[in-house]
Each structure stands twice: as structure tokens, then as C-alpha cells.
Amino acid sequence: MAEITKEEITKWFQGLQDSICNSLEKLDGKSTFKEDQWDRPEGGGGRSRVIKGGDLIEKGGVNFSAVSGPTPEKILNALNLPEANFFATGVSIVLHPQNPWVPIIHMNVRYFEMSNGIWWFGGGIDLTPHYVIKEKAQNFHQYLKDTCDKHDSEFYPRFKEWADDYFFVKHRNETRGIGGIFFDRLTVKDGKSKADHWQFVKDVGETFIPAYTDAIEGLRDKNWSDADKNWQKIRRGRYVEFNLVHDKGTKFGLDTNGRTESILMSMPPEANWEYDYQPKSNLELETQEQLKKGINWIA
Amino acid sequence: MAEITKEEITKWFQGLQDSICNSLEKLDGKSTFKEDQWDRPEGGGGRSRVIKGGDLIEKGGVNFSAVSGPTPEKILNALNLPEANFFATGVSIVLHPQNPWVPIIHMNVRYFEMSNGIWWFGGGIDLTPHYVIKEKAQNFHQYLKDTCDKHDSEFYPRFKEWADDYFFVKHRNETRGIGGIFFDRLTVKDGKSKADHWQFVKDVGETFIPAYTDAIEGLRDKNWSDADKNWQKIRRGRYVEFNLVHDKGTKFGLDTNGRTESILMSMPPEANWEYDYQPKSNLELETQEQLKKGINWIA
Numbered sequence: 001m002a003e004i005t006k007e008e009i010t011k012w013f014q015g016l017q018d019s020i021c022n023s024l025e026k027l028d029g030k031s032t033f034k035e036d037q038w039d040r041p042e043g044g045g046g047r048s049r050v051i052k053g054g055d056l057i058e059k060g061g062v063n064f065s066a067v068s069g070p071t072p073e074k075i076l077n078a079l080n081l082p083e084a085n086f087f088a089t090g091v092s093i094v095l096h097p098q099n100p101w102v103p104i105i106h107m108n109v110r111y112f113e114m115s116n117g118i119w120w121f122g123g124g125i126d127l128t129p130h131y132v133i134k135e136k137a138q139n140f141h142q143y144l145k146d147t148c149d150k151h152d153s154e155f156y157p158r159f160k161e162w163a164d165d166y167f168f169v170k171h172r173n174e175t176r177g178i179g180g181i182f183f184d185r186l187t188v189k190d191g192k193s194k195a196d197h198w199q200f201v202k203d204v205g206e207t208f209i210p211a212y213t214d215a216i217e218g219l220r221d222k223n224w225s226d227a228d229k230n231w232q233k234i235r236r237g238r239y240v241e242f243n244l245v246h247d248k249g250t251k252f253g254l255d256t257n258g259r260t261e262s263i264l265m266s267m268p269p270e271a272n273w274e275y276d277y278q279p280k281s282n283l284e285l286e287t288q289e290q291l292k293k294g295i296n297w298i299a
Numbered sequence: 300m301a302e303i304t305k306e307e308i309t310k311w312f313q314g315l316q317d318s319i320c321n322s323l324e325k326l327d328g329k330s331t332f333k334e335d336q337w338d339r340p341e342g343g344g345g346r347s348r349v350i351k352g353g354d355l356i357e358k359g360g361v362n363f364s365a366v367s368g369p370t371p372e373k374i375l376n377a378l379n380l381p382e383a384n385f386f387a388t389g390v391s392i393v394l395h396p397q398n399p400w401v402p403i404i405h406m407n408v409r410y411f412e413m414s415n416g417i418w419w420f421g422g423g424i425d426l427t428p429h430y431v432i433k434e435k436a437q438n439f440h441q442y443l444k445d446t447c448d449k450h451d452s453e454f455y456p457r458f459k460e461w462a463d464d465y466f467f468v469k470h471r472n473e474t475r476g477i478g479g480i481f482f483d484r485l486t487v488k489d490g491k492s493k494a495d496h497w498q499f500v501k502d503v504g505e506t507f508i509p510a511y512t513d514a515i516e517g518l519r520d521k522n523w524s525d526a527d528k529n530w531q532k533i534r535r536g537r538y539v540e541f542n543l544v545h546d547k548g549t550k551f552g553l554d555t556n557g558r559t560e561s562i563l564m565s566m567p568p569e570a571n572w573e574y575d576y577q578p579k580s581n582l583e584l585e586t587q588e589q590l591k592k593g594i595n596w597i598a
Binding site for chain 2: 237241244
């Protein structure tokens with residue numbers, strides 16, 4: 001069987017961006033995506049697509065990029081490798097909903113290769129509910145587990161733990177949300193071929209819409225109060241803190257002179273900070289108490 | 300003359316916090332500061348004072364701390380020194396105003412010493428107007444220059460340039476605001492004694508209230524529109540980006556397990572992000588165009 005090529009991966013990711021934007025426009029029912037195509041001076045470029053003021057989505061982005069050029073020093077140093085060119089392509093999504101009952105969702109799927117033959121896949125999906133609803137959290141993790149289990153029964157427990165560790169706001173000692181799955185540097189090992197990994201990454205990408213559709217179902221039309229909106233903005237503040245202080249992808253993008261507007265499409269439309277905020281309702285408190293690692297959401 | 304002691308410095312900084320809070324409560328005229336005293340498990344502690352919902356100040360903090368213990372690895376490694384204990388004390392201020400015409404202001408004055416005899420002073424004041432007003436910018440820099448000039452005619456140009464470089468939002472290619480002064484690791488050199496440096500730092504601390512009083516004069520009662528408020532929130536988003544991505548003090552505090560609520564008192568009450576925001580008025584555009592290094596505000 002022919003080796004999976006970067007052209008094939010790139011094309012599929014572009015198609016994934018198209019189909020997800022299409023589905024999200026249908027789900028939203030009011031707003032549509034606006035596209036910016038951009039070039040990277042060092043090589044490659046991308047298509048950033050943003051949506052705002054929707055019925056469902058207050059602000060969101062679905063970005064595709066395929067960039068190339070000399071491998072950033074940071075990566076070469078970390079791997080202890082001499083100069084090489086790289087190619088990286090992926091799709092990144094962050095959606096901030098209007099309604100505080102609807103969760104924030106994030107997905108990223110990506111492929112990286114170097115001219116020295118090294119390659120890997122990475123990605124993840126995680127959910128950040130402003131209010132944690134047990135049944136919804138369970139469904140979300142079940143979608144991810146089902147996708148993982150089709151490939152390897154070790155994947156879900158391993159990638160779920162990885163997400164708990166990755167999406168952790170250390171200075172708050174809390175997780176960003178209820179986690180999901182996170183994986184990086186998947187390459188040929190454990191008896192898995194490049195084709196196996198690629199099929200897994202494609203399946204993760206295709207899990208986004210069904211998982212999100214379930215996550216918003218019954219919540220998007222729920223009434224909300226000013227207090228709910230304020231809590232949403234406080235939680236969005238924490239989202240900002242994670243992304244700007246801890247997220248390795250954001251840091252790497254900004255450090256390597258990436259396209260700032262595309263990287264920071266993950267920022268919420270409005271965020272609030274109150275000094276020493278204390279939960280003001282049982283629901284806020286219950287959510288706060290569930291922002292920790294190691295919860296088995298499916299059990 | 301007896302050497303300046305850490306006890307003397309600590310006491311003076313506490314007094315500075317008191318007098319600044321006092322003056323700010325008078326300036327605000329509506330809200331008062333709420334104090335939290337806290338202890339640091341490894342040694343020392345602080346008094347965080349926050350004000351919110353004022354007539355002038357929407358959210359602000361004036362923090363004093365005096366902490367001690369084993370010197371963080373990061374500092375020892377940077378200086379290539381063996382283990383030593385440290386002591387650090389300082390006052391930090393960030394004030395976010397209600398009115399978009401009023402600037403955000405920040406000040407920090409600090410003293411650091413180690414059991415190996417090494418010590419230094421640091422600090423700075425900088426102004427972040429949502430709308431840059433030439434005359435106000437000139438006055439602000441004049442206050443700082445006058446304070447500097449009392450000590451050394453080299454200080455203002457040197458520390459003004461240092462502020463331009465420090466308060467720079469690299470990923471936006473813009474300065475945080477109109478800058479001010481920034482200095483660090485002032486120690487015995489250039490013929491200056493510890494007493495000289497200490498007098499300079501005290502003078503900087505005492506420049507805060509007069510400089511701020513001028514900066515808000517005639518602006519706090521100016522009418523503002525929804526568009527002005529939105530621009531203010533966009534600019535606050537950039538303030539968040541600087542503080543969480545670039546500010547070394549914030550990073551150091553969060554990395555070394557500092558008190559998160561005290562460190563992040565600098566966050567604005569409300570901040571907005573819009574994808575690829577473009578200035579919507581001449582005033583916004585003129586402000587944007589003045590967010591660059593090397594402007595001689597006094598000339």
C-alpha cells in the first residue's frame with residue numbers, strides 16, 4: 001500500500017474544514033463563516049474561517065493551515081536534530097456559544113513531517129462547559145471513547161489522561177473543563193502504521209460534529225439570567241488564562257511568528273475578571289468542584 | 300551613614316501602599332479598598348488591596364508584599380549562583396478606570412536581596428490610554444522625567460527606552476500604551492550608592508499620585524458612547540495579552556507558585572476580543588498608530 005502523503009492529508013483536512021463549517025452553519029441557522037486566506041512569508045499559508053453573532057455561536061473559528069519552511073530552532077533543539085525543513089498541516093476549532101448553558105468546544109487535528117523523514121500526528125477534542133451537566137459530560141466522553149476503541153482499547157484511557165494533564169490551569173489548580181482526549185507525536189510504534197494513525201486522526205476529526213451536536217442539544221434554547229452570563233464570562237476568563245499562559249500550541253504559534261489573528265481566534269468575545277471570585281450558586285460550586293483531573297465521566 | 304536595611308524598605312513600602320490607597324479613595328470618592336492579608340507557605344506574605352465599582356476606578360489593586368525563603372532556581376541559574384535565601388518586597392498597582400477616556404495605569408517598585416549579599420532595586424510606571432491624548436502623554440512623561448532628572452540626567456532616556464522595550468506586545472507589534480519608565484537590577488555602579496538608588500525608588504513611588512491625578516483630570520467626567528466602551532474593552536484585551544503572554548513579573552509569579560489572585564489583580568473587569576479588529580474611528584486609528592517604540596512624548 002502506498003505511503004500516506006502530505007498532499008493527501010492536506011486535502012482531507014481542507015475537506016474536513018469545509019464539512020465542519022457547513023454543518024456548523026446549519027446548526028447555527030443565523031450566521032455564516034467569513035474566510036480569510038493568508039500566506040506565510042516563510043512558506044505555505046491557511047484559510048481562517050470565523051463566525052460571530054450567530055444564534056448558537058457568539059464567536060468561533062475553524063482554521064485550516066498548511067505551512068512549511070526551515071524547522072523552528074525550538075523543535076530542532078528539543079529533538080537534538082540538525083537543520084531540516086518541515087511541513088505542518090491541521091485544522092483547529094474553538095467555538096464560544098451565546099448561551100451560558102452551552103459548552104465551549106475545542107478540536108485540533110494535525111500532521112507534522114520533516115525533510116529528514118520524521119513525521120507524527122497529533123490532536124485532541126475537549127469540552128469546557130460553563131455549567132457541568134453529568135449526562136452531557138458522559139455522552140461527550142462516550143463519543144470519544146467509541147472513536148478511540150475502534151482503533152485501540154488503550155487509546156481512550158491514555159489520551160483521556162493526557163487531556164487531563166494538558167488542559168490544566170496550573171495557577172488555578174483546576175482543569176479547563178471536563179477534558180476529552182489529547183495526543184501528540186503519534187508515529188510508527190506499538191505495531192501501528194502511518195495508515196492506522198491517519199485513519200484514527202480522520203475518525204477523531206469526524207467525531208467533532210456528532211459530539212458537539214449532542215453537547216448543545218436541549219441546552220441552546222434554555223433560558224439564562226444575567227447571573228448565568230456573568231458566570232460564563234468568568235469561566236471565559238479562565239479559558240483566556242489557559243490559552244495565553246499554558247497552551248503550548250498558542251505559545252509556539254506566537255513564538256514562531258505565526259498569524260496572530262488566526263492563533264487568537266480562540267479568545268472569547270467577552271471575558272470578565274473579578275478579584276477572588278467565589279461561586280455564587282450551587283451550580284457554580286458544583287461545576288468548580290468538578291474541574292479536576294482523574295474523573296471517570298463514563299462510569 | 301548606616302546601610303539601608305530591608306526592614307526600613309519594607310516599612311516604607313507599607314506606608315506607600317497606605318498613602319496611595321488613601322489618595323485613591325479620595326480621588327474615587329465612592330468605593331473603598333478591601334484588604335486581604337495572606338501568608339506565603341515558604342515565608343513572608345502580603346496585603347492585597349482591591350477596589351471595584353468606584354466612580355473613577357472600575358477595578359484596581361494596590362498590593363504590598365514582603366516574601367522570603369530559598370531563592371527560586373530560575374534566579375540562581377540565571378545568575379549562576381549556588382543556593383541562597385532571598386527577600387523581596389514591593390508595591391504593585393494596576394487601575395482599570397470606568398471611563399474609556401481615562402487611561403489604565405500601572406506602577407511597581409521593588410527591592411530584592413539575597414543572603415549572599417547581592418541586592419537590587421527595580422520598578423516602573425507606565426500609562427495605557429484607551430485614547431492617546433498628546434497633552435496628557437506629554438505631562439505624564441514630564442512627571443517621570445522630572446523625577447528621574449533629580450537623580451541622574453541619564454535615567455529618563457535610559458528608563459524610557461527600557462519601558463518601550465519591556466511593555467511591548469510582540470505578537471501584535473505594538474506597545475502596551477505610551478510607556479513610561481522601567482528599570483531593574485539597579486545596584487552599586489555608576490557611582491551610585493544603595494542610599495542613592497533607594498531615594499530614587501522612593502521618589503518614583505511618590506510620583507504615582509501626582510502623575511495619575513494629572514492623567515485623569517478633565518477626562519473622568521467626559522461623556523462616552525457604547526463605541527468608546529467597546530474600544531476600551533478591545534484595548535483591555537491587549538492588556539490581558541501583554542500581561543499573560545509577555546510580562547516577566549506575571550510569568551515569574553505564576554511559575555513560582557505566587558498568590559494567583561494577587562498576581563492577576565492586574566486583569567481588567569471586562570475585556571473583549573473581535574477577530575481581526577480594525578479601528579472604527581479616527582481616534583481609534585490615531586491611538587493605534589501611536590502604539591510604537593521610540594516616540595519622544597515630551598518634545
